[in-house]
Amino acid sequence: QVRLVETGGGSVQAGGPLRLPCESSAPYFSTNHMGWFRQAPGKEREFGARITGGGRDTYYSASVKGRFTVSRDNDRKIVYLQMNNLKTEDTAVYFCAAQIPPPSDDFYKWSDYDAWGQGTRVTVSS
Numbered sequence: 674q675v676r677l678v679e680t681g682g683g684s685v686q687a688g689g690p691l692r693l694p695c696e697s698s699a700p701y702f703s704t705n706h707m708g709w710f711r712q713a714p715g716k717e718r719e720f721g722a723r724i725t726g727g728g729r730d731t732y733y734s735a736s737v738k739g740r741f742t743v744s745r746d747n748d749r750k751i752v753y754l755q756m757n758n759l760k761t762e763d764t765a766v767y768f769c770a771a772q773i774p775p776p777s778d779d780f781y782k783w784s785d786y787d788a789w790g791q792g793t794r795v796t797v798s799s
Contacts, residue, residue, distance in 0.1 A: 675697060675698055675787070676698040676788075677696070677771060678696045679694070679695045679768065679791070679793040680694055680696075682766075682794045682795045683794075683795070684796045684797075685795070686798060686799075687761055688758055690755070690756060690758075691759060691795060692753055692756070693767055693769075693793060695707070695709075695751065695753070697750045698750070699788075703726050703727065705773055706724065706771075706776065707723065707726075707752040707771055707772070708722065708772070708780055709723070709743060709754045709768070709769055710767070710768045710770060711765035711766065711767045711768070712792075713764060713765040714764075716765075718783050719736075720780070720781045720782070720783075721734055721736075722741055723743065724743045724752060726776075727747075728745050731743050737756075740756065740757050741754060741755065742757075743755075756795075759795075760797060761797050764797045765794075766794050766795075767794075768791075770786035770788065770790070771786060771788040771789075772786050773788065
């Protein structure tokens with residue numbers, strides 16, 4: 674059972690940055706594609722970003738592209754979500770998720786992932 678723990682959430686002013694780390698307990702972390710999702714109050718959980726196991730390929734939703742960057746440190750088993758130029762509409766609980774091999778070409782849905790963290794709350798104020 675892979676355990677994922679997100680940290681780094683908190684309150685930030687609009688326009689500011691925040692970085693969310695997600696630490697994994699996976700024994701072969703570099704084989705896991707990793708995703709970030711978020712769920713705003715009263716809304717469904719939505720895809721934000723995804724990075725492949727080796728870190729070569731990244732994917733973003735239109736709402737975060739150009740402002741958020743996903744990266745990973747496979748030696749430390751951590752995936753990061755760097756969020757810049759935050760907007761009030763980025764307020765949500767952020768979750769990281771892992772895709773365990775065999776690899777999948779589907780990654781936009783929550784159900785495409787095999788393990789999830791408990792989430793960390795981000796509040797952006799104007």
